[in-house]
Amino acid sequence: MAHPCRAARDPLKGATPAVRQSRPGGVLGWGASRSGNTRRARLLAWCVWPVAVLLMGSALGLARADDMPTYRLTAREGRFEPAELVVPQGVKFRLEITNAGRDPVEFESLELRKEKVLAPGVTSSLVFRPLDAGRYRFFDDFHQTTGQGAIVAR
Structure with a gap:
């Protein structure tokens, strides 16, 4: 069945009133009368709610990210x-990594x-979930012998 936002062909168009009334709730579940206001409101709700949810989620995400x-x-x-x-345990945090060297680097933590x-x-960032207390090793995959480090959650 076509999405209601698209101009879908009405399968009951041209049917006799008896046929339309015999289908309780109509084909799309909008009711047999299909008044213009009700149909428009439902179409609007069906088409707009995903955008509204994304916008609200983005706004909440931006507020928490700040x-x-x-x-x-810094990798050099x-x-x-x-x-x-050293980071506090149980707190979500962002790690901003800058490559100040002449070669590419790969921050990696298994x-x-x-x-x-x-x-x-290049500078980029990673977001970390809240960590339990402990030591979490990371390394540069391109420079494994020298590029070693750790994040300590206390």
């Missing part, structure tokens, strides 16, 4: 600065299931 603490990490010449980040590849001169 309240989130941000920690900065195969090393991370600082090598150890324990946290996060990875991000950055070209030279």
Whole structure:
């Protein structure tokens, strides 16, 4: 069945009034009368609600994203600065990673299931769920011997 927002052909168009009334609720469940105001209101609700939900979700997400603490990490010449980040446990946070070196880097943490590849001169961020107390290792996949670090949740 076609989406009601599209101009769908009415399968009961041209049918006798007896046929229309014999179908309780109508074909699309809008009622046998299909008054113009009711139909327009339902079409509007059907077509507009997904957009309204997305806008409300975006507004709420932006409000919470600004309240989130941000920690900065710089990758340079195969090393991370600082090598150890201390974050509060149980708090969602953002990690902003900057590649200040000449080579690409890949921030990766198997324990946290996060990875991000950055070209030279690029800054990007990752959002982390609230962490339990502990030490979570990360590394640069392109410089595994020197690019080691940890996020410590306390």
